[in-house]
Amino acid sequence: MKALVLNAENKTASVQEIPKLQPGPGEALIRVAAIGLNPVDALYTFHPLGATGRTVGSDFAGVVVEVAPDIAKDVHPGQRVAGFLQGACSANERPGAFAEFVVCPADLLWRVPDHMSLAHASAISLCALTAAQALFYRLGLPAPFDYPSSSSQQASNTNQSKDEITVFIYGASASVGLYAAQLVRRSSEATGTRIRLIGAASTARFPLLRAAPYSHDALVDYRDPAWPARVRALSVGGKGIDYALDCISEGTTVQTVCGTLNPTSGRMAVVRSRAARAWSVDGELSTEPIYGAVWEGLGVDVQYHHGIVVPASEGARKFAGAFYRWLESGNGGEAKVLAAPVRVMPGGLEKVVPDGFAVLGGGPVRERGSVQDRTEAWMAPISAEKLVYEIEGGE
Ligand SMILES: NC(=O)c1ccc[n+]([C@@H]2O[C@H](COP(=O)([O-])OP(=O)(O)OC[C@H]3O[C@@H](n4cnc5c(N)ncnc54)[C@H](OP(=O)(O)O)[C@@H]3O)[C@@H](O)[C@H]2O)c1
Structure with a gap:
């Protein structure tokens, strides 16, 4: 599968073929349809903590394609879901979300309501x-x-x-x-x-x-x-x-x-x-x-x-699970919060670093400005908007 992979030495990331993942106990395999960009994804690509080879990215939304047997009663292939992973945002070895497929613990996924696009859903979880x-x-x-x-x-x-x-x-x-x-x-x-x-x-x-x-x-x-x-x-x-x-x-x-x-x-x-x-x-x-x-x-x-x-916290994990159960529990399948406005960026995974991360930058949020020599509408500074990429073949 294709994934956006960190190159720590050169402080960048590029799209590469990596082995497709298998869901472990308690996990679901999801075909990713959209990814949402967070400042940390760019920060820790331009100032790496992780080692070369880590998959970058946190927020994703997509469709479940396979589930581990122990969670088969809760999560089903075909369900539209969203969640987040840690990507390359720590020194630990952890999976990332900017890929064609991800695996995620099922209790940290939330079901996306029918009326909400996966592009909008990918902006919410983190x-x-x-x-x-x-x-x-x-x-x-x-x-x-x-x-x-x-x-x-x-x-x-x-x-x-x-x-x-x-x-x-x-x-x-x-x-x-x-x-x-x-x-x-x-x-x-x-x-x-x-x-x-x-x-x-x-x-x-x-x-x-x-x-x-x-x-x-x-x-x-x-x-x-x-x-x-x-x-x-x-x-x-x-x-x-x-x-x-x-x-x-x-x-x-x-x-x-x-x-x-x-x-x-x-x-x-x-x-x-x-x-x-x-x-x-x-x-x-x-x-x-x-x-x-x-x-x-x-x-x-x-x-x-x-x-x-930052030590592992069982309480924080339970809080996250409770939050996502609540988020998906609105009347008539509504989510309890609405997605913030999104800017769907052109070009898919290949354009995340040259465009999306260029807009986010690797410095303080307050010092962001226009990207030099880039005048396209989608390269404008972010204000009350989440940058989102759709992944080909995801839905
Ligand atoms: N602790 C954590 O786990 C955690 C999790 C998520 C995010 N974060 C951090 O939280 C920060 C915000 O993330 P985000 O995704 O919400 O950012 P974002 O949406 O990309 O932030 C853009 C917004 O920042 C506002 N802004 C810029 N400079 C400002 C200033 N000096 N005073 C007030 N507002 C200012 C802009 O407001 P205007 O357009 O109105 O000017 C713009 O709407 C980032 O540093 C991120 O890394 C931490």
Whole structure:
């Protein structure tokens, strides 16, 4: 089968023929119809952690073609599914998604509703789980589904008051932010807690973010230096933010978002680790931001450079399974969240590196710009959009 394979020495990846995979116990073999690109896929191709030969890529959607005997009652050939793998985004040896076929543990797949294209479905799994982990699993906002949680999480969840609370999403037009807003709305509906949702994005994205399914109550322009004071003033009672998610977590964003929190009880989650030096701390932060890697949902340990290891977590794996069961459980086969807008890129696997990864770049999200000498419409900078490639013969 064809796969996009990492060349660590040359800091690139190319399409190569590799042996087709076989599903192991608990796994399904899926013919991939579409892949969604995440910043980490490009980052760890241009700055490799993994060894040459690893298949690159995380998000996929496709059709089940074979299942291991032990899961034959749950998953069937012909089912349209989506999920994510780790690709070449760690030092560990792990499978990737940018290939004609993938194998994935069946409990980490979710069934794609009939009305949703596989291109749209391929944009959801990783970023929606990232948002769900941050809001529910790490910050303790009540989840709209049950999951096995630690006693401290349960205490945090049951201590919620029914008074109105304020949630702030910095980077609301980023892919993670688009799913976070939808999950905040589902939390509010499920628990009855009134939530004032504030987002920070560019003004061009305000109309999208005000509308369903994101439904922000208030928006601030992150390029306006006065935005932190505006966010504090917009919070319920002017008391500051109860839950904040910084979907950028670069440069000074972490310190600035932290400054919007309710000083006694506000909590915040970040998407980049301090250890990865994506953000720095000059002086004290009032609250320690909570970081986690979405890969924890795979239930494996994740090795980064310099010996940093995010340990395997059984709880995170169970949370991921519970989240995907909930996601696919809407009435009439609807998914519980809608896919964020996608940009279907031309050219298939061969064009992922020269086009898709060129748009994403290997540097900070905030420093992305136009790709030099590329004027095609599909090479424009990303704003509230996920880059997706369709794989020939996938559906
Ligand atoms: N911890 C994890 O497991 C995990 C998982 C997923 C993603 N991530 C990380 O999360 C980050 C976001 O990923 P993504 O896929 O959501 O990104 P993305 O969709 O590619 O981000 C693009 C968006 O970023 C916004 N943006 C750029 N600079 C900004 C700034 N200074 N302030 C506020 N917004 C800014 C842009 O907003 P405008 O167009 O409105 O200007 C644009 O809509 C990446 O660093 C990614 O690696 C971490």
